[in-house]
Amino acid sequence: MTNVPIEGILLPDEKHNHESPSSWKEYFSFSTDHKVIGIQYLVTSFFFFLVGGIFAMVMRGELMTPESDLVDRTVYNGMFTMHGTVMLFLWTFPSLVGFANYLVPLMIGARDMAFPRLNAVAFWMVPVVGILMMGSFFVPGGPAQAGWWSYPPVSLQNPTGNLINGQVLWLLAVAISGVSSIMGAVNFVTTIVKMRAPGMGFFKMPLFVWAVFSAQIIQLFGLPALTAGAVMLLLDLTAGTAFFDPAKGGNPVMFQHYFWFYSHPAVYVIILPVFGIFSEIFPVYSRKPLFGYKVVAISSILIAVVSGIVWVHHMYVSGTPGWMRLIFMLTTMCVSVPTGIKVFAWVATIWGGKLRLNTAMLFALGGLVMFVFAGITGIMLSSVPVDVHVNNTYFVVGHFHYVLYGTVTMGLFAAIYHWFPKMTGRMYSESWGKIHFWLAFIGTNLNFLPMHPLGLQGMLRRVASYAPEYQFWNIIASLGGFLLGMSTLPFIFNMVISWMQGEKAPANPWRAIGLEWLVSSPPPVENFEETPIIISEPYGYGKSEPLTANLPE
Amino acid sequence: MKIQKILNILTLLTGAIAVTSMSLWIGKQSYSWLPPQAAAESLLIDDLISFLVTLGAFIFLGVTSTLMYSVIFHRAVKDDFTDGPPIEGNVTLEVVWTAIPILLVFWIASYSYQVYEQMGIQGPSEIVHLHNPLAMESAYAAPAKALAEPIEKIDVLAKQWAWVFHYPERDITSTELHLPSDRRIRLALKSQDVLHGFYIPAFRLKQDIIPNHAIDFEFTPIRPGKYRLTDSQYSGTYFATMQANVVVESPEDYQQWLAQAATQKPSPAKNQAAAEYAQTSHQSVQTGWVTVPPAAPPLVNSPG
Numbered sequence: 121m122t123n124v125p126i127e128g129i130l131l132p133d134e135k136h137n138h139e140s141p142s143s144w145k146e147y148f149s150f151s152t153d154h155k156v157i158g159i160q161y162l163v164t165s166f167f168f169f170l171v172g173g174i175f176a177m178v179m180r181g182e183l184m185t186p187e188s189d190l191v192d193r194t195v196y197n198g199m200f201t202m203h204g205t206v207m208l209f210l211w212t213f214p215s216l217v218g219f220a221n222y223l224v225p226l227m228i229g230a231r232d233m234a235f236p237r238l239n240a241v242a243f244w245m246v247p248v249v250g251i252l253m254m255g256s257f258f259v260p261g262g263p264a265q266a267g268w269w270s271y272p273p274v275s276l277q278n279p280t281g282n283l284i285n286g287q288v289l290w291l292l293a294v295a296i297s298g299v300s301s302i303m304g305a306v307n308f309v310t311t312i313v314k315m316r317a318p319g320m321g322f323f324k325m326p327l328f329v330w331a332v333f334s335a336q337i338i339q340l341f342g343l344p345a346l347t348a349g350a351v352m353l354l355l356d357l358t359a360g361t362a363f364f365d366p367a368k369g370g371n372p373v374m375f376q377h378y379f380w381f382y383s384h385p386a387v388y389v390i391i392l393p394v395f396g397i398f399s400e401i402f403p404v405y406s407r408k409p410l411f412g413y414k415v416v417a418i419s420s421i422l423i424a425v426v427s428g429i430v431w432v433h434h435m436y437v438s439g440t441p442g443w444m445r446l447i448f449m450l451t452t453m454c455v456s457v458p459t460g461i462k463v464f465a466w467v468a469t470i471w472g473g474k475l476r477l478n479t480a481m482l483f484a485l486g487g488l489v490m491f492v493f494a495g496i497t498g499i500m501l502s503s504v505p506v507d508v509h510v511n512n513t514y515f516v517v518g519h520f521h522y523v524l525y526g527t528v529t530m531g532l533f534a535a536i537y538h539w540f541p542k543m544t545g546r547m548y549s550e551s552w553g554k555i556h557f558w559l560a561f562i563g564t565n566l567n568f569l570p571m572h573p574l575g576l577q578g579m580l581r582r583v584a585s586y587a588p589e590y591q592f593w594n595i596i597a598s599l600g601g602f603l604l605g606m607s608t609l610p611f612i613f614n615m616v617i618s619w620m621q622g623e624k625a626p627a628n629p630w631r632a633i634g635l636e637w638l639v640s641s642p643p644p645v646e647n648f649e650e651t652p653i654i655i656s657e658p659y660g661y662g663k664s665e666p667l668t669a670n671l672p673e
Numbered sequence: 674m675k676i677q678k679i680l681n682i683l684t685l686l687t688g689a690i691a692v693t694s695m696s697l698w699i700g701k702q703s704y705s706w707l708p709p710q711a712a713a714e715s716l717l718i719d720d721l722i723s724f725l726v727t728l729g730a731f732i733f734l735g736v737t738s739t740l741m742y743s744v745i746f747h748r749a750v751k752d753d754f755t756d757g758p759p760i761e762g763n764v765t766l767e768v769v770w771t772a773i774p775i776l777l778v779f780w781i782a783s784y785s786y787q788v789y790e791q792m793g794i795q796g797p798s799e800i801v802h803l804h805n806p807l808a809m810e811s812a813y814a815a816p817a818k819a820l821a822e823p824i825e826k827i828d829v830l831a832k833q834w835a836w837v838f839h840y841p842e843r844d845i846t847s848t849e850l851h852l853p854s855d856r857r858i859r860l861a862l863k864s865q866d867v868l869h870g871f872y873i874p875a876f877r878l879k880q881d882i883i884p885n886h887a888i889d890f891e892f893t894p895i896r897p898g899k900y901r902l903t904d905s906q907y908s909g910t911y912f913a914t915m916q917a918n919v920v921v922e923s924p925e926d927y928q929q930w931l932a933q934a935a936t937q938k939p940s941p942a943k944n945q946a947a948a949e950y951a952q953t954s955h956q957s958v959q960t961g962w963v964t965v966p967p968a969a970p971p972l973v974n975s976p977g
């Protein structure tokens with residue numbers, strides 16, 4: 121009845137209040153059930169997705185015309201700073217952690233995370249981060265305006281002269297979010313290493329679990345650097361130290377090293393779980409085993425390792441000497457090898473399958489296509505001479521939005537649709553889902569494709585006004601942006617209505633293979649009545665092997 | 674099924690030819706997506722971009738057409754929940770598919786390396802902080818074309834939010850950057866306050882300017898005309914206004930301009946940031962958030 125016992129870790133029976141998680145009130149209270157926490161993360165982060173989206177609309181509105189005529193320049197600068205920060209720290213990170221929270225224990229046959237209380241504390245720090253960020257709009261001088269990367273000395277300029285200002289609140293919020301992420305990382309790594317059900321060797325883990333594992337290891341080695349940089353910047357800003365302030369002899373480029381040493385790998389903390397989601401979804405809706413399972417699993421770890429030695433590609437033109445530019449060009453390009461392996465594996469999985477194009481599969485396919493595009497522009501950016509031209513232009517903005525919207529956000533939607541029946545016990549409406557998909561897919565491309573010609577032409581990022589010859593593509597991009605904003609309406613409608621009165625979902629509506637599909641929808645508080653004993657590898661489509669020795673298939 | 678096999682090979686072949694010719698065409702198009710080629714370096718960079726676009730288009734079209742083929746021809750029939758063929762892997766295919774990107778990476782990297790060597794854009798940096806490990810000498814070789822050309826030295830000062838150009842030989846200052854064409858230019862880039870970025874899209878060249886660091890930056894303009902210099906590193910409230918004209922002209926015209934400017938008395942230059950700061954803004958949404966005041970408009974011989 122219990123999981124593999126581990127010293128120092130609470131066993132399931134002691135820690136749950138045995139209430140059913142189906143009572144909606146529990147989602148607003150302190151709970152230690154990993155499934156409740158997972159949904160808390162998802163709902164909270166989706167709220168901030170909408171907030172970040174509103175900031176984006178303001179920016180795209182401003183960029184409809186070459187002049188700076190909709191909002192003040194200070195407001196525009198605050199908008200892009202907060203948009204970037206909110207989308208990264210309050211949407212992509214927490215929503216993916218939400219999925220990991222919900223799915224990892226189920227997928228490895230555990231009854232909860234290793235440290236359930238730590239897990240809950242880590243979640244409740246996210247609303248605190250959000251409140252600090254939003255609160256900064258109400259301090260004199262407004263929110264931080266130095267961009268989501270907060271390079272000094274701009275981030276050290278404090279025209280209000282107040283000790284409590286937008287930039288200080290921003291740094292505090294980022295630091296708290298870092299602490300929360302470290303708590304999460306310790307918890308995930310421990311859970312995955314120690315709490316797998318009997319029979320689940322590393323090479324029997326689903327690829328989503330592999331991806332979460334690799335991503336969380338990055339958090340453990342990277343976050344200390346970011347936190348150190350943030351604390352030093354905070355001291356410069358408030359206590360008069362001179363780590364980064366050139367006016368006092370500090371070196372602002374040092375901050376860029378601290379920042380990117382974490383923040384490049386951070387993009388893999390975001391994208392790896394999405395790769396995991398793709399790897400879960402393609403086999404189910406192609407009805408084939410995942411092609412090259414082992415290589416795909418290992419490539420996650422490889423990506424995590426290589427990502428630790430590429431950060432200088434964000435600093436090619438920042439006083440970086442030639443030899444260093446070239447070394448980091450080579451390491452950066454090497455990331456495309458494990459990534460290429462994954463893309464090939466997905467295409468080979470889909471090839472010759474029996475495809476079922478429901479909403480989840482459409483989002484995954486759309487996300488895959490847009491990821492291939494992003495990977496190609498990524499290779500272009502890693503080439504030093506090309507980057508010298510397009511760095512800090514809209515080409516870069518186009519690239520990372522193909523990643524962050526085209527791939528990550530599309531992948532998140534795919535995951536939401538795929539696991540919606542499991543989480544809520546209800547089916548969603550496919551026709552509303554498909555409307556959502558097409559609006560999002562068209563909107564994404566209209567919004568972000570024009571950014572590439574703009575960047576090649578030399579239009580800079582972070583500008584509130586621009587030369588008139590850039591207007592045409594900006595109007596297209598803005599229209600695409602407004603379409604993207606609208607695309608969330610059918611989604612919200614579908615989720616709310618389906619959750620309240622959708623058709624009841626069976627345990628395994630997609631006929632998928634995986635432990636989470638063996639328990640009822642939604643799963644009981646304890647996940648598994650009996651700890652499953654794993655006897656075969658994941659993704660056994662077409663081989664009709666049972667997955668476990670003791671649970672009903 | 675012999676016929677089936679031949680048909681498959683034919684389909685594959687037509688597909689491959691279509692994808693290849695399409696990507697070659699797209700690669701050619703890429704030149705038209707870029708601004709005029711006004712510096713020697715831009716010729717090298719544009720060829721590299723075109724090469725990468727061709728290769729990228731080939732990969733993108735290859736992957737998407739494979740996916741499209743599956744989506745069109747491998748759909749499950751309604752209510753058919755049976756499984757597809759349980760193919761789990763294929764060692765040869767996986768090895769080939771790992772080798773291809775590795776080879777491509779080395780190809781792209783060595784081509785990029787060559788281009789970068791030939792550009793030789795960043796000259797030796799003067800080291801202000803001796804303990805700073807970053808300020809090492811960079812790879813440095815002039816483009817073949819400009820090797821024998823004399824070097825024109827100009828000081829560039831960036832501040833919130835203005836560009837000031839100083840011509841040491843005649844001791845004149847300007848807010849417009851005049852450059853002789855077909856001469857190697859060496860700029861000494863300096864910043865008075867925050868990070869700025871020196872960027873001329875028509876030259877395809879960019880370099881951050883870091884306070885306390887003197888950074889030398891070299892290139893060769895080749896095409897007379899008027900271009901824009903922009904600030905490429907976010908530098909605060911009026912960042913977007915920090916622009917200047919770049920005039921590339923024949924060496925004779927350039928000398929004439931220098932001589933003419935030398936006769937001019939210094940006067941305050943026009944400055945958009947200062948103008949916007951002075952007047953209350955007419956935006957529809959105003960918050961009155963305070964901002965760093967712009968630096969005083971520079972005194973220049975030639976306000977441009």
Ligand code: HEM
Nearest residue numbers: 387390391433434456495498499501502511512516520523
């Ligand atoms: C094939 C893989 C990838 C390659 C080769 C690549 C390469 C690059 C390079 C060289 C830059 C710097 C460009 C510049 O600053 O001028 C960049 C920027 C960026 N990339 Fe990627 N990238 C890849 C995948 C990703 C992924 C997976 C993500 C996120 C999930 C991502 C997100 C970003 C972001 C956010 C930036 C912009 C950072 C900034 O300058 O503000 N990239 N990428």
Ligand SMILES: [Cu+2]
Nearest residue numbers: 384431433434
């Ligand atoms: Cu990076």
Ligand SMILES: [Cu+2]
Nearest residue numbers: 869904908915
């Ligand atoms: Cu500037």
